[in-house]
Amino acid sequence: MFSRTVRICYWPTATYLRALSDLSETDELRGFIYPFPENEISVKSSKSSGPGGQHVQRVRSKVTITLDIANSSWLSQRTKDSLFNSNKLTKEGLLHITSERTRHNHRNKEDCIEKLYEILLKHSYIKPEPSIEEIKAKVDAERKYVQQMKQKKRTEKYYRNRDKPC
Numbered sequence: 471m472f473s474r475t476v477r478i479c480y481w482p483t484a485t486y487l488r489a490l491s492d493l494s495e496t497d498e499l500r501g502f503i504y505p506f507p508e509n510e511i512s513v514k515s516s517k518s519s520g521p522g523g524q525h526v527q528r529v530r531s532k533v534t535i536t537l538d539i540a541n542s543s544w545l546s547q548r549t550k551d552s553l554f555n556s557n558k559l560t561k562e563g564l565l566h567i568t569s570e571r572t573r574h575n576h577r578n579k580e581d582c583i584e585k586l587y588e589i590l591l592k593h594s595y596i597k598p599e600p601s602i603e604e605i606k607a608k609v610d611a612e613r614k615y616v617q618q619m620k621q622k623k624r625t626e627k628y629y630r631n632r633d634k635p636c
Contacts, residue, residue: 501549501594518570532570533578552593
């Protein structure tokens with residue numbers, strides 16, 4: 471897995487304020503606005519499980535991010551539809567992402583934001599149209615396969631008939 475630095479937006483930046491009015495062309499192609507608006511993402515900290523001794527029992531290092539997909543204004547309809555068709559949402563249409571990878575709350579929050587980014591990239595992907603060369607190559611491969619199967623049938627038929635006594 472690759473490492474990416476994640477910038478969490480706690481305040482409205484110029485880019486974010488511009489994006490609130492409408493999705494720009496690049497954001498429409500991507501399917502969502504990044505950095506994510508913090509007012510639509512709920513962050514909850516809780517005690518983590520696993521190793522760590524007494525530290526685990528004292529510190530709330532586990533982070534859970536909850537996102538209401540239906541009411542999010544910064545996701546495109548294409549991305550919302552893809553998420554609703556997946557099995558990642560609850561019955562209420564909420565997306566929960568949890569991280570307890572590290573012993574630090576802020577690192578787990580960054581990890582959750584990174585996971586959210588990867589999920590949204592996956593669900594906003596538009597498969598490109600195949601080129602003419604790719605289509606021709608596929609048709610040629612299918613034609614070659616059919617010819618090979620016909621030749622194989624002919625060979626099998628020949629050997630079956632050859633072994634029969636006259």
